[in-house]
Amino acid sequence: MPADPTLDRLANATLLVPFESHRAPRWVLDGLADGIAGVCLFHNNISGAEQVTALNRELAAAADAPLISLDEEGGDVTRIGQSAGSDYPGNAALGAIDDTALTRAVHRALGAELRSLGFTLDLAPAVDVNTVDDNPTIGTRSFGSAAGLVARHAAAAVAGLQDNGVAACAKHFPGHGATHQDSHTELPVVDADPDLLARRELVPFRSAIAAGARSVLTAHISLPAFGTPEPATLAPSIVTGLLRGELGFDGVVISDALEMEGVSNGIGVPEAAVRALIAGCDLLCVGRFVYGDEVAAVRTAIVRAVRDGRLSGERLEEAAARTLALRRWTREHQVHTVPDGPAPGLPAADAIGLDGARRAVRVDGVVPPLHDPVVVEFDAPPGIAVGEVPWGLSPWFPGTERVDPASADIAALLERAADRDLVVVVRDAHRHVATRRLIEDVCRARPDTVVVEMGLPAWRPACQAHVSTYGAARVNGQSAAELLGAARATPVR
Known part of the structure; x- marks a missing residue:
């Protein structure tokens, strides 16, 4: 041609x-x-x-x-x-x-x-x-x-x-x-x-x-x-x-x-x-x-x-x-922004974003004072549009473990948390049968468990407290971590 x-x-x-x-x-x-x-x-x-x-x-x-x-x-x-x-x-x-x-x-x-x-x-x-x-x-x-x-x-x-x-x-x-x-x-x-x-x-x-x-x-x-x-x-x-x-x-x-x-x-x-x-x-x-x-x-x-x-x-x-x-x-419609931040008169992105994330958090139940909790994240596959982006509470709780719900060892998990508070972090639990079953088993054994949902809160287990962040962005994670007692400080990276 x-x-x-x-x-x-x-x-x-x-x-x-x-x-x-x-x-x-x-x-x-x-x-x-x-x-x-x-x-x-x-x-x-x-x-x-x-x-x-x-x-x-x-x-x-x-x-x-x-x-x-x-x-x-x-x-x-x-x-x-x-x-x-x-x-x-x-x-x-x-x-x-x-x-x-x-x-x-x-x-x-x-x-x-x-x-x-x-x-x-x-x-x-x-x-x-x-x-x-x-x-x-x-x-x-x-x-x-x-x-x-x-x-x-x-x-x-x-x-x-x-x-x-x-x-x-x-x-x-x-x-x-x-x-x-x-x-x-x-x-x-x-x-x-x-x-x-x-x-x-x-x-x-x-x-x-x-x-x-x-x-x-x-x-x-x-x-x-x-x-x-x-x-x-x-x-x-x-x-x-x-x-x-x-x-x-x-x-x-x-x-x-x-x-x-x-x-x-x-x-x-x-x-x-x-x-x-x-x-x-x-x-x-x-x-x-x-x-x-x-x-x-x-x-x-x-x-x-x-x-x-x-x-x-x-x-x-x-x-x-x-x-x-x-x-x-x-x-x-070019806008002349300052070199190190947003346009004049606008708050810094981290300030306005974190403020919004904090305001979005919802709690069903009562979050007790937590002292050196065991934090476990139940992994969830990311959507194709999302891709591989970090999520969860590990930047604020060093030692956080991420497990595959399909192969998780509940007995070992409960043993690690025997004398400590337990926080379980999930993402869109309503979409994953294995995750829901695992949470139900954990909460039956430990009714004082705090569950943090970083996706849509369409399903809620019987637990001490259910925390909904309505998203898994870094600021959503930080807002939940603060609620659970993490210091309002720069996260561990």
């Missing part, structure tokens, strides 16, 4: 690409110069503030205001806090407090930090209404299970990020909160008719759009009641009809990662990219592991689709124009 510089550049303008390492490879820098809209950074691109600031400076110099993005939700899903956990409480904690001024302030501080590091687009906030406790991909990423609550915090989060010049992205449209499957590995089904969707899932998106969200990210979910068995990302009736038409959104529509099985299984990433553009998406997040030659294959597929008449040139031009408008917005 002969090269067409104009079509190639238009196709590039729809791409948000990842790359392999802490340094920008030549194919990325050349691609940005040739019109690629921007990049999406993940854990493998970030080793610290100094490194990522230098990286983002190099990326920004490669083109005129490229989009430099990441998934930084605060709470459990963090990229800049990967090494120790996030300085910001997540959405579930903020929803439990239900103070929209705090939610806006937390996201304003987060936006200031992201902008100071060189980011211009945050693929956040998640505004899904989490109505399924066993949801494997949303959970604490949601502000809650009530549409009105999620809606008011969605607006506050969007405003906070954009106060400091970071474009916000409301996700996952039209709502991933009622799913029992993870779209990273399969296509979830949401059994909601248009009326229910309007009363529940769409309410926060309307609120985020009204608050001025510059972008919306689609979900790889199926909605049979809409006659669209394909993923929402690939459904014109959802992206163009519902989001554009009914909700009136005129910003940038971003696809969730196209390498996810929920959208590309059986068709591949290049074909998923073409269908997403046809459906009405403007910016294609290709994923985490789609590099160099694979990105070129996506571009080739888009150009071929235009030449074959499957994708209209006007649709491609429209998508490119929208991404360009978003890039211009990020350039025009």
Whole structure:
């Protein structure tokens, strides 16, 4: 297929690409110069503030205001806090407090930090209404299970990020909160008719759009009641009809990662990219592991689709124009932050984040005075969106042991704690049968056990006290540790 510089550049303008390492490879820098809209950074691109600031400076110099993005939700899903956990409480904690001024302030501080590091687009906030406790991909990423609550915090989060010049992205449209499957590995089904969707899932998106969200990210979910068995990302009736038409959104529509099985299984990433553009998406997040030659294959597929008449040139031009408008917005809304902290007048991130986490803690029962407790963490597999991020109480309680619930030795555990207080730390215990059984056995033998839940508190055992943090960020852990008697001091690292 002969090269067409104009079509190639238009196709590039729809791409948000990842790359392999802490340094920008030549194919990325050349691609940005040739019109690629921007990049999406993940854990493998970030080793610290100094490194990522230098990286983002190099990326920004490669083109005129490229989009430099990441998934930084605060709470459990963090990229800049990967090494120790996030300085910001997540959405579930903020929803439990239900103070929209705090939610806006937390996201304003987060936006200031992201902008100071060189980011211009945050693929956040998640505004899904989490109505399924066993949801494997949303959970604490949601502000809650009530549409009105999620809606008011969605607006506050969007405003906070954009106060400091970071474009916000409301996700996952039209709502991933009622799913029992993870779209990273399969296509979830949401059994909601248009009326229910309007009363529940769409309410926060309307609120985020009204608050001025510059972008919306689609979900790889199926909605049979809409006659669209394909993923929402690939459904014109959802992206163009519902989001554009009914909700009136005129910003940038971003696809969730196209390498996810929920959208590309059986068709591949290049074909998923073409269908997403046809459906009405403007910016294609290709994923985490789609590099160099694979990105070129996506571009080739888009150009071929235009030449074959499957994708209209006007649709491609429209998508490119929208991404360009978003890039211009990020350039025009630069905020000059002070070198060592957030914008003037804002509290430090650790102060506002820890304050929020402390306010979110809930206690069922009475936490007794604890003296040199035995602290045991029951391990839980992280969700794919979360990745490997430290969690738990070990920074504040040296000697904390983490055990696999499926193979834990209860007798040995109880023997170690025979003459000491016992604290058990869990994460989403309601989702793990082995964890629940183990906790029940421990609490029967030791009714004075204190259980700390660092996920959703959807299940509570009979115990002395049940502490809910509504998230596993570093500040959530510190807030629980303080409640249990740890000194308000720098944690042991």
